[in-house]
Amino acid sequence: MSKLTASQASSHTPETVEVAIIGAGPAGAIAASLLQRQGRSVRVLEKQHFPRFSIGESLLPCCMQFLEEAGMLEAVNGAGFQFKNGAAFRRDGQTTQFNFTDKFTPGPGTTFQVQRAGFDKLLADTAQSQGVEIRYGETVEQIDLDGTPTLTVRNEQGQSYRLEAQYVLDASGFGRVLPKLLGLERPSNLPPRMAIFTHIEDKIDAADFDRNKILISVHPQQKDIWYWLIPFSNGRCSLGVVAEPQLLAHLEGSLEEKLLAIVKEDPELRALLANASPVQECGTLQGYSVNVTQLATDKFALLGNAGEFLDPVFSSGVTIAMQSASMAVKCVLKQLDGQAVDWQAEYAAPLMQGVDTFRTYVQAWYDGSFQEVIFHPDPNPKIKQMICSILAGYAWDTNNPFVSESSRRLNTVIEICRQSQAEAAEAS
Numbered sequence: 001m002s003k004l005t006a007s008q009a010s011s012h013t014p015e016t017v018e019v020a021i022i023g024a025g026p027a028g029a030i031a032a033s034l035l036q037r038q039g040r041s042v043r044v045l046e047k048q049h050f051p052r053f054s055i056g057e058s059l060l061p062c063c064m065q066f067l068e069e070a071g072m073l074e075a076v077n078g079a080g081f082q083f084k085n086g087a088a089f090r091r092d093g094q095t096t097q098f099n100f101t102d103k104f105t106p107g108p109g110t111t112f113q114v115q116r117a118g119f120d121k122l123l124a125d126t127a128q129s130q131g132v133e134i135r136y137g138e139t140v141e142q143i144d145l146d147g148t149p150t151l152t153v154r155n156e157q158g159q160s161y162r163l164e165a166q167y168v169l170d171a172s173g174f175g176r177v178l179p180k181l182l183g184l185e186r187p188s189n190l191p192p193r194m195a196i197f198t199h200i201e202d203k204i205d206a207a208d209f210d211r212n213k214i215l216i217s218v219h220p221q222q223k224d225i226w227y228w229l230i231p232f233s234n235g236r237c238s239l240g241v242v243a244e245p246q247l248l249a250h251l252e253g254s255l256e257e258k259l260l261a262i263v264k265e266d267p268e269l270r271a272l273l274a275n276a277s278p279v280q281e282c283g284t285l286q287g288y289s290v291n292v293t294q295l296a297t298d299k300f301a302l303l304g305n306a307g308e309f310l311d312p313v314f315s316s317g318v319t320i321a322m323q324s325a326s327m328a329v330k331c332v333l334k335q336l337d338g339q340a341v342d343w344q345a346e347y348a349a350p351l352m353q354g355v356d357t358f359r360t361y362v363q364a365w366y367d368g369s370f371q372e373v374i375f376h377p378d379p380n381p382k383i384k385q386m387i388c389s390i391l392a393g394y395a396w397d398t399n400n401p402f403v404s405e406s407s408r409r410l411n412t413v414i415e416i417c418r419q420s421q422a423e424a425a426e427a428s
Contacts, residue, residue: 062393197240
């Protein structure tokens, strides 16, 4: 086949499909599977080849219902991933645990911690086994929204073709294909932060270390610096630190030296990981908190990180990706059936309600006020269950007042915690 330029490709008859999906990660694989199961023709265009590394390894229980909806739960349950039943938070020698089965919202209370290379490939392979067409090594270079949405796609051999689709879903994650092509990106209202991360052979021998939970540790001096430690089933962990870039400016050396140096600033992590050794080159991610001017129209919708990414602190990324895929597919199916869809009212607004709920807690984490709630020595059990539901990913459950009135309810609890602490200090 001869090599075609984009202009030459545009003169040829385009290929056609009902739904084109950009990206084969969790959002793309789930969306493709859901559409395929409804008999719709789908093509997934993925720039990379799987398996490929990605962060976002600690899933939330809410994800399990979307895996089941897509017919992928059996494959995930049988893959040998690390069981996860909650989250542990540690600060100044104090540890607080959230058991995800003890939550306000109905639904799964356990999930997995996964190495994303294998997890994402498993989802994509499962989608393919269901009949989904995935083309790896293909890059979307242009989109024309005049009339039927038309993508210009280039493969690794430099050959281009046009693909017409009745609808386009962008699940390209941090690649953010459509936001860049259409000029939709806008700054986040969250301060820029930087993550440094790697995988380690952890060699943890502490008897009280719970591999079934992600461990989130707060830096002993800088309360807006935090560490993640995500155990896997193979004796390894994902280890990372997140901070505003200037707070890491005092660190010298390579990324690995920077990460290990700041880990040693926390005495408990230093002891826990005394025998650990990195098994992967360190990576970094910064300026990742972004959003867009428009999430969806009658021609395209942005899923997951392609639309907005908040912060890794509560592991919400994959949950938002899967939630957005499920919500968008329902609207796509309705539109393909010839029904009118109000994409703002039926997709963008409901999706953002959950995203904004997560945002409330992310912002309060970094200003320290939510940390006061998490580490309160005598939490109200019912309030803890409601907050636990959000940490388990159920940020769209409007029956939970900490979702439907997230800012007001959280601020009330913060004030109660502060009064309680003040009274305790006065009494002592």
